[in-house]
Amino acid sequence: MIKNLIFSIVILTLGTGLAFFVWQSEPRLNDNFEAESSFLKKYPFRLGLDLSGGSHLIYQADISSLSAGQVNDSMESLRDIIERRVNIFGVSEPVVQIQHSGLISGADEQLIVDLPGVTDVEEAKKIIGQTPLLEFKTEAPKDAPQKATVDKDGKVTLSLDAQFVSTELTGRYLQKATLEFDQNTREPTVNLQFNDEGSKLFAQITKDNVGKMIAIYLDGEMRSSPVVREEIPNGQAVISGSFTPAEAKQLVGYLNSGALPVPISILSTKTIGAILGDNAVNAGVKAAIIGFLLVALFLILWYRLPGLIAIIALSIFISIILTLFKLLPVTLTAAGIAGFIISIGIAVDANVLIFERIKEEMRAGSKIPQAITAGFSRAWLSIRDSNISSLLTAVILFWFGTSLIKGFALTLGLGVAVSMLSAILITRIFLKTLSFVGDGKLARFLFSSGFSK
């Protein structure tokens, strides 16, 4: 008796604590979110691309030239390089995943790239798919034909491209690039270090061109054209001028990320604008709240006092689930929210089975406390059996599914599993605590349900 009361209080306190945690750690709900401790800040809900807006890209890796043993390594280094490139882009929480070929996943080695918040998919693809082309060019001989264009104001522009000719030295010979700031001008510069072969080439080129300009081209565009003063034997070059610090940092990242180990081609693209995502979040939250209220209304009208208990148990269930979503974390998608909302409906099922059984025992002549005990033990088999099939489905969906399906399977599966726990632990303790109401007329009314008096 006292024991049950203490348990009830502990459960209520814990439940309230969890609800408080969910509320406080959510920037949309907590007005003082910025002022909160870093622990709370670490756990906002994680929203999937369809809710936050962003791009979802699937690439196919062409592994035809690799032997079977090389595939895993190559795919991993591919993922690392693409991850680095994506990070240069400054995307928050990008996800780059390998999907190996197999019976379930299909014959292709694939790379899945999720970029939350990036809705300019062309730009994203450019960053992912392109190796920056770094070229060094030298001055063309004086008698080379010049290319000039005359615009409509009569101004003559001499084309720079024709003034320089390509050399063998390219980004292929680069060992590493670093970002530095010029000590005098404080301008950002990109320092290049060539490998041995590159250093030899660079020494040769500078030796041949003392007093002349060397143009450094990036992706076909001239970035700087310093004049060579003397031969540079140590393989170090500097690109300076016309960078913002961010640009320079990005460039360094590109140059360092290097070439892709296997060629990739795009298989599918999905971009969701932020407006659509926001609408979906709002609609999902609205549906969840209304759904909860309707279920609560049904419970209290049909099951009276036990119904009220079920509502409290359901609220605690929701706090537990939302906390799990934050801590695990579960990436929420529209389908995932649907799974969660459905689990609200399923979570009360166990309570319904128990209450109906209690009612039956009461009709058969049991007193309320005995009816509660018998109701629980006799309903358990049905609860277990009817939830197992849902759990089985959720597991299979999670195992085979694409990210969209996984979200649904995870929220539904978690919901079903936690609801079984909450029904047998939480509702039971609450109801047992309530046994003190005795077996009077009022108590029997409170424990009855439906249209009976």
Next chain:
Amino acid sequence: MFVLKHKKIFLGLSITLMVLALLSPLVFGLKVGIDFKGGALTEVVYTDERPGQNELNAALNTLNFGSVLLQPTGENGYIVKTKNLSDPEHTSLLQALALEDKYSFSELSFNSIGPSVGRELTRKAIIAVVLVALAIIFFIAFAFRKVSRPVSSWKYGLIAVLTLLHDVLLPMGLFVLLSHYFGAELDTLFVVAILTILGLSVSDTIVIFDRIRENLRDQTNVKLAFETIVGKSLEQSYVRSIATSLTVILVLLTLFFFGPATTKYFALMLTAGMFFGTYSSIFLASPLLVLAEQWQRKK
């Protein structure tokens, strides 16, 4: 028991509905979404007024993308369905939609799926359906392994599977109608809905069968007719069967009316699945069980 007395009527009704659901794709056809067949879907919303459909169609036809489907959406938006698009093709599509910069719009979503991804997803979906069906059949067989008199356990299992087929076929038929009249397309969520219905609706049947099992066990001394026991079990459990489904249907309906646009048809299909699942556990599974016992006695 009312249901068992008129069991032939209810059986007839269920069979008719199942046949209609099976025939419906032949009559109305079924729209397959880009998830499975590949293609691109672009959704745009115009800042001011959207251009007329004919005007846009003319501009889109010059792109030579093959068939281009233009669907008005919301107040100022369009959904454009095409073959799957490469980057340059996507760019030229956006240019065409602006009608030489006469209109400005923002692109809400763009989804382009290559045919190989579609094939892959189709195969995955088939594997998943087979796995879930097998898992549930094994589960039912396991759950009823101890019941053998007067109807053997594999018959319970068979009837539960038939009931499941009913619960899945009817929402599918509904989906064909949605597809025909409202343009719903067969996509990944459709498959998820079917699988979820399989998982959810079997539980109602199991609850009632559980009750029959319990009543059979309790009545070793007094031999009641099988039909009487089934009828009694039905009376004892239909309220809770309906109540458990009702709570799920309540949340599904709110999901349909208030939830995100992407899951609307999904919610509707699940609602139908829950409804027919409850209906079939009372009006199909139990009558079938009684019939099975009658046939067995005649032999």
